[in-house]
Amino acid sequence: MFANFAVPDFFPAAPEIFLLAMTCVILLLDLTVKSPRRTLTFALTQATLLGCALLTLFLFILRGIASQEFVANYTFSNMFVDDGLADFLKLLTYFTVMATLFYSRRYIEDRQAIPKGEYYVLALFATLGMMVMISANHFLTIYLGLELLSLALYATVALNRTSATATEAAMKYFVLGALASGMLLYGMSMLYGATHGALEIGAVAEQLRSAHEMGSVDKTALVFGLVFIVAGLAFKLGVVPFHMWLPDVYHGAPTSVTLLIAAAPKLAAFAMTVRLLVGGLLDLSADWCAMLMLLAVLSMAVGNMVAIMQTNIKRMLAYSAISHMGFMLLGLAAGVSVADKPLGLMAAYSASMFYVVTYVLTTLAAFGLVMLLAREGFESDRLDDFKGLNKRSPWFAAMMMILMLSMAGIPFFVGFFAKFAVLRAVVDSGHYWLAIAAVLFSLIGAFYYLRVIKIMYFDEPEADNAQPITACFFTKALVSANSLAVAAIGLFPNLLLGICNASLLDVLPRI
Amino acid sequence: MEFKTLIFYALAAILIFAALRVITARNPVHAVLHLILAFFTAAGIWLLLQAEFLALALVMVYIGAVMVLFLFVVMMLDISVDVVKQGFWRHLPLGVIIGLVVAAEMGLVLGGWTDAGLPEVAASASNTRDLGALLVREYVYPFELTAAILLMAIVAAVALTFRGKKPGSRNSNPADQIRVKAADRMRIVKMQPEIDLPVVAVEVPVETASGAKE
Numbered sequence: 001m002f003a004n005f006a007v008p009d010f011f012p013a014a015p016e017i018f019l020l021a022m023t024c025v026i027l028l029l030d031l032t033v034k035s036p037r038r039t040l041t042f043a044l045t046q047a048t049l050l051g052c053a054l055l056t057l058f059l060f061i062l063r064g065i066a067s068q069e070f071v072a073n074y075t076f077s078n079m080f081v082d083d084g085l086a087d088f089l090k091l092l093t094y095f096t097v098m099a100t101l102f103y104s105r106r107y108i109e110d111r112q113a114i115p116k117g118e119y120y121v122l123a124l125f126a127t128l129g130m131m132v133m134i135s136a137n138h139f140l141t142i143y144l145g146l147e148l149l150s151l152a153l154y155a156t157v158a159l160n161r162t163s164a165t166a167t168e169a170a171m172k173y174f175v176l177g178a179l180a181s182g183m184l185l186y187g188m189s190m191l192y193g194a195t196h197g198a199l200e201i202g203a204v205a206e207q208l209r210s211a212h213e214m215g216s217v218d219k220t221a222l223v224f225g226l227v228f229i230v231a232g233l234a235f236k237l238g239v240v241p242f243h244m245w246l247p248d249v250y251h252g253a254p255t256s257v258t259l260l261i262a263a264a265p266k267l268a269a270f271a272m273t274v275r276l277l278v279g280g281l282l283d284l285s286a287d288w289c290a291m292l293m294l295l296a297v298l299s300m301a302v303g304n305m306v307a308i309m310q311t312n313i314k315r316m317l318a319y320s321a322i323s324h325m326g327f328m329l330l331g332l333a334a335g336v337s338v339a340d341k342p343l344g345l346m347a348a349y350s351a352s353m354f355y356v357v358t359y360v361l362t363t364l365a366a367f368g369l370v371m372l373l374a375r376e377g378f379e380s381d382r383l384d385d386f387k388g389l390n391k392r393s394p395w396f397a398a399m400m401m402i403l404m405l406s407m408a409g410i411p412f413f414v415g416f417f418a419k420f421a422v423l424r425a426v427v428d429s430g431h432y433w434l435a436i437a438a439v440l441f442s443l444i445g446a447f448y449y450l451r452v453i454k455i456m457y458f459d460e461p462e463a464d465n466a467q468p469i470t471a472c473f474f475t476k477a478l479v480s481a482n483s484l485a486v487a488a489i490g491l492f493p494n495l496l497l498g499i500c501n502a503s504l505l506d507v508l509p510r511i
Numbered sequence: 512m513e514f515k516t517l518i519f520y521a522l523a524a525i526l527i528f529a530a531l532r533v534i535t536a537r538n539p540v541h542a543v544l545h546l547i548l549a550f551f552t553a554a555g556i557w558l559l560l561q562a563e564f565l566a567l568a569l570v571m572v573y574i575g576a577v578m579v580l581f582l583f584v585v586m587m588l589d590i591s592v593d594v595v596k597q598g599f600w601r602h603l604p605l606g607v608i609i610g611l612v613v614a615a616e617m618g619l620v621l622g623g624w625t626d627a628g629l630p631e632v633a634a635s636a637s638n639t640r641d642l643g644a645l646l647v648r649e650y651v652y653p654f655e656l657t658a659a660i661l662l663m664a665i666v667a668a669v670a671l672t673f674r675g676k677k678p679g680s681r682n683s684n685p686a687d688q689i690r691v692k693a694a695d696r697m698r699i700v701k702m703q704p705e706i707d708l709p710v711v712a713v714e715v716p717v718e719t720a721s722g723a724k725e
Contacts, residue, residue: 020659027666144657151660
């Protein structure tokens with residue numbers, strides 16, 4: 001039985017292998033670093049992520065040379081896939097994590113209690129988890145990638161050991177996250193039974209299709225499993241009614257960790273949702289479509305309403321994240337209803353993807369700014385801390401204004417086009433009431449984004465918080481570039497929309 | 512009824528009893544012992560399913576290593592169960608209801624299940640060998656990912672619990688202890704020989720008995 005053994009093709013997984021190897025190297029080298037600033041560890045971490053980006057780009061070009069259609073590469077017994085979606089989302093993930101670490105460098109330096117070396121290593125492990133999730137083509141690898149990501153994040157939330165709120169947040173995140181993982185796994189095991197032992201995403205889809213054609217579908221077990229899977233996904237995306245962990249974790253964690261949780265993992269969660277629901281379970285779409293619509297409407301309602309009452313900007317952004325994820329789900333739900341119109345299907349999914357990508361870009365800059373304003377012994381996370389920001393630094397007040405306007409969906413910033421694309425897909429699918437609800441809740445949401453602008457421009461700074469902003473030039477430049485990108489992409493949205501469209505080609509069913 | 516079915520029901524009954532005792536036992540040591548019984552019985556059920564490798568792994572790894580360690584910890588920590596179990600009876604009805612609902616839902620689903628029975632395997636098939644081959648061939652990617660997760664868990668556990676050297680602790684560095692030479696331990700000091708001074712008689716005033724009386 002061992003005669004036909006073939007060594008798997010490691011090449012498509014080169015970025016993952018490189019990242020894991022470098023993580024081990026950094027872990028060892030960090031032992032010799034004496035400086036409390038950990039410059040070597042930090043530089044190596046950034047270099048590793050850059051190396052991964054180059055490798056992914058190289059793989060993408062090679063696939064282009066091999067065939068005009070950029071055929072996806074499968075390896076490790078089809079458990080791993082390297083396709084357009086994987087390449088694009090992985091590149092975005094690297095740059096998001098790189099920016100996250102740049103922004104958080106000074107923040108964690110100012111806080112003695114956070115162990116620096118471990119922070120970078122755990123961030124790399126989390127990145128590896130995201131990459132595995134993005135490239136997963138098998139229920140097992142999706143689950144393992146998710147665990148790698150989640151466990152690393154639980155630990156980083158608790159890294160600041162002197163803070164009681166951080167410990168509490170980590171505990172909540174851990175318990176609820178473990179519950180969600182359990183649900184997801186349980187759902188997967190039900191599907192495993194119902195599809196006669198299929199775990200590979202393509203095989204599951206094949207099984208469902210053939211069972212559908214033969215008319216011998218045992219719907220009960222399938223839907224039973226599906227409910228658990230959707231619940232698990234909803235936990236990870238943080239949509240209502242599975243959102244309880246989000247505000248506490250965003251608030252309790254150190255801001256650098258909040259950014260690590262808030263930005264890049266959303267990309268991985270999107271990839272996981274698309275691969276599971278669209279790639280694997282499209283034949284059950286009639287069932288999960290209704291669930292997603294319900295989750296979306298509830299999230300937009302709760303997220304936008306509760307955000308109005310917040311006095312802490314991290315909590316406010318957490319509720320804003322809930323409503324944004326709800327909006328993103330609208331696109332996924334809308335795509336299915338237009339399944340007879342292939343172009344509509346494509347437009348709906350790429351609109352969702354565009355939404356996630358632009359949301360990650362905006363939230364990255366927003367938390368980056370919060371960290372820029374923080375200093376030793378001062379978190380700058382209350383809304384009151386933004387009072388009179390215009391007097392302290394007109395430039396960064398303008399940057400924050402761009403971000404808030406974009407999140408609110410004011411025209412000619414990127415957030416507007418993201419909302420517009422999703423709404424168009426929803427209208428195309430014929431669910432007018434969904435579109436109306438989405439617009440109404442976005443209007444309500446605009447209030448709290450605009451309030452931040454009012455606080456920055458029309459209120460006087462608090463007495464103990466009136467000094468100008470001090471930070472290294474590079475961080476300031478990066479935050480500015482990030483915020484300006486939000487404005488610039490708003491001028492040319494079709495470019496990014498086109499890339500989203502092209503990268504989804506491999507995942508969607510052959511039309 | 513087949514003999515195997517009889518054994519299954521016997522094992523299942525013991526398993527459920529042991530699992531119940533784990534959460535109801537007053538003494539934490541008894542709870543751990545019942546957990547060991549539960550694991551052992553589960554291993555028996557696996558043997559019935561012809562999964563001898565998993566059964567042995569459960570006995571050796573879980574009972575042999577993990578549970579023994581657990582027992583040590585429980586004995587050393589001296590946990591007060593009454594505090595942990597506060598509200599157990601108060602929350603019990605809700606827990607039972609939720610458990611029953613879950614069981615009923617699963618029953619509804621499994622009711623329509625057609626049991627295909629176990630696939631026939633050749634008597635010579637070794638599932639240790641099969642599992643090993645599967646792990647390093649088809650499932651090598653998840654296997655390596657699991658290794659990465661364990662490594663990450665170690666890093667996280669150390670980062671969360673290691674608080675550095677405490678100030679004022681009397682830890683000694685083993686490397687320094689090994690590197691020490693005889694010269695470091697004993698110092699020979701040159702000094703003038705000490706000369707005993709001649710003893711000078713000192714007049715000690717003697718109190719007279721009469722003086723004490725006055």
